[in-house]
């Protein structure tokens with residue numbers, strides 16, 4: 589009988605070779621036996637687990653993520669909103685002087701820096717939250733307070749982020 | 763794993779017993795680790811991927827329909843997560859494996875069986891293992907993955923096909939090709955030394 593094909597040798601090692609004649613040949617043919625041995629070395633190696641194993645804290649880390657308190661994620665969202673509001677106020681206060689284009693062009697012509705005291709008439713003209721002006725008047729609200737408010741919001745959010753990072757780096761307490 | 767066991771476990775987690783997910787991780791960590799180890803060459807990224815996979819399993823647990831084994835479903839998520847990761851890293855996923863045709867080179871490289879002991883029998887077991895591990899890393903992704911699922915997890919062609927979205931016939935032919943390639947490589951390596 590003909591020698592076994594490679595695929596048959598592999599099937600034999602997978603215990604899926606059903607052909608009796610082929611199995612008999614394999615038992616008695618030293619040549620096929622030798623080829624089988626070479627495959628056997630490969631198959632034995634393939635059954636060995638890879639050397640890498642996951643970090644022992646995998647379970648803890650996953651559980652920590654999935655059991656995270658919903659209140660905590662709400663808190664994170666709140667912080668994100670604070671950052672956005674802070675950025676918005678910051679951007680608005682920086683651009684306020686430039687909204688008065690005529691004034692700005694004037695000051696350019698005179699080679700002067702634009703006046704940094706905002707003119708709140710723009711709020712009136714746009715009818716945009718007219719109460720803000722009254723409020724601003726009542727509290728002596730000025731431009732620098734806006735910037736400070738934005739900065740405080742950003743600092744709070746940044747500090748929160750840093751604390752969160754530091755917490756996630758420390759080993760889980762158990 | 764007993765399917766009823768899995769069902770009870772999943773029901774309990776979906777019912778709010780999040781802590782029971784620890785049992786899922788315990789049961790299927792080995793499967794996920796084998797797949798990640800075989801699919802992801804960069805060791806530093808493997809832990810994060812294992813974590814991502816289990817978080818995905820948790821988030822999608824309600825979608826598991828018991829149409830397949832739980833292990834097959836988890837392995838599918840692991841496969842997809844790894845493939846997405848590799849695509850982002852622009853790793854080529856669809857390389858082919860060139861193996862000499864059986865009729866061309868009948869027994870691999872220049873090796874002609876002598877009826878004596880195989881050259882691999884003379885190699886020390888640990889050394890052979892290290893060499894094989896290195897050679898496995900060099901073969902294209904789908905072949906590595908099939909080897910892991912078939913030999914380490916003892917999955918059927920059908921299950922592997924489901925996980926990798928490949929026809930059963932392809933799974934089988936890849937498996938046989940990969941093993942033949944590895945045998946040829948080992949023989950080529952140790953044959954040279956023996957001469």
Ligand SMILES: [Zn+2]
Pocket residue numbers: 590591592613617618619620621
């Ligand atoms: Zn023979």
